[in-house]
Amino acid sequence: MTDVTIKIKQRTATKMKKGYPLIEQAALVNRDLLSTSKEGIILRLVDEAGSFIGKGYYGKQNKGVGWMLTRTEHEAIDTAFFSRLFQAAFQKRLALLQSESTTAFRLFNGEGDGIGGLTIDYYDGFYVCTWYSEGIYTFRNEVYKALESIVSFKGVYEKKRFSTKGTYVEDDDFVMGERGEFPLLVKENEITFAIYLNDGPMVGVFLDQREVRRRIHDEYAKGKTVLNTFSYTGAFSVAAALGRAEKTTSVDLANRSLAKTIEQFSVNGVDYESQDIVVMDVFNYFKYAKKKEKSFDLVILDPPSFARSKKRTFSAEKNYTDLLQEAISITNKDGVIVASTNCSTFGMDKFHSFIGEAFKREKGKYEILEEYTLPEDFRTTKAFREGNYLKVVFIKKHN
CATH class of the missing domain: 3.30.750.80 (RNA methyltransferase domain (HRMD) like)
Structure with a gap:
């Protein structure tokens, strides 16, 4: 198959020569060449002067139309x-x-x-x-x-x-x-997880949170009451329970989260009946907790970047501050909130601004204890900061 030569606008070409790997649609000078091309063809990338940048493939993904694979002009992609x-x-x-x-x-x-x-x-x-x-x-x-x-x-x-x-x-x-x-x-x-490789896109545990679960288990859970929101299969709850938490509460809207969380506790020898597992919209649970005067020593917030239910749409970029504000209101004094997001459209600085705004609304003081991004096996490149999407901040509430 003949390579298609694609010209890249100079500003992006300069970025790509320094290692930026995404082939952005907006950066293509002659994008019309792709209108009749099938995904998977090899793209020979050049700048506006015709100088070789690299070779990649055509494949539509988010804002890109492909990825650069090599900067060696005659290297075969085989x-x-x-x-x-x-x-x-x-x-x-x-x-x-x-x-x-x-x-x-x-x-x-x-x-x-x-x-x-x-x-x-x-x-x-x-x-x-x-x-x-x-x-x-x-x-x-x-x-x-x-x-x-x-x-x-x-x-x-x-x-x-x-x-x-x-x-x-x-x-x-x-x-x-x-x-x-x-x-x-x-x-x-040493924590056991039950996973399913044959059951849809998600297998039962998000591997990028390994270090965060370890810290919760080792340093933050002992003797604490723990609320795990958007709990999925309860992996954070299991880590906390094995870390000798006083009690965990797992909240997720999906009906299947109940059976999945029971399974994760069970394979670790934890009596799931001694824990609370709630199938409910997280924002509704916050209302319920306030009404019943429930509060927690450790609150874990790890929502999806975007989610839609029958009554609510959640976007991390637009609504994380509101979510955090709700969490602050049911966190005990000197309690800890683990604020996490996998949204790639904003960085750690903006995430810190969400934290500051939420505490300002609640007229509260706080301290940042530690932060995490992706673990070492989730390798990223400095030239493509969007690839390091995970942001986790441990926040201590002072009043």
Whole structure:
């Protein structure tokens, strides 16, 4: 297939020469060339003077139309190319691959490891490839051949996070090897999690919060009453309970969160009946807690970037301050709020402004105890700050 030469506007070209990997639609001078092209074609990128920048692929994802893959003009994008990048990435995770206390983590993190639009997660011998555009998915055969050539695995599953609506593509997720028996029990810092690789886009635990769960378990939970909002399958609650919290309360709107949270407590030997698991809209729970004069020593806020229910739409960028204000009102004096967001449209400075505004509204004083971004296995590149999307701040409420 013949490469298509795409001209990049000078300002973005300068950025890309310094390592910026996203091919932005607004930066294309001759974008009309892509109107008749299929996703997956190789793009030869040049600046407005015709100087070579790099080669990438055409694949629509969020604000981009593809990702740069190499700055070497004649490098082939083939099985050997993927093998080299996988080997380099896996070598960087060698300590995790050899760990007995953690058997679930990210092995390959998209543009941070050199291939935007593709991630590979590891679950105790099983590999899960997640594809974020039709463009990168056209390299499926080369990627799986590369994977087979450098690692032995129990089985491989895949998740397709693309469609005309930008949603998950429902399909049989199994690719090769042996099918797993689910739930598959994996470890994270000695905590056990039940996961399902064959049940939609989310497997049961968000791997990017590993260090935050560790801190809650080790330093913040003992003897505390804990509220875990947007609790999903209760992973933070499990970490807190095993960290000897006095009691945990898990709140999530999804009906399935009840059974999933019971399962996570059970596989860790925690009596789920001694914990509270509530299926309710989080904002409604705040109202309920105020009415019943409930308050907590530790409140965990980890909402989705965007969520819509029948009665409410939540956007982290627009509504996080309101959410935090509600949390402050039911946090005990000297209690701690773990404020977290995975929204990539704003940075840590803006997140701090949300925190400041929420406490100002509540006429309260606070102290920042510690902060976290993505853990080391979620590698990012300084040239693409949007890739380091996770922001977690531990906040102590003083009055």
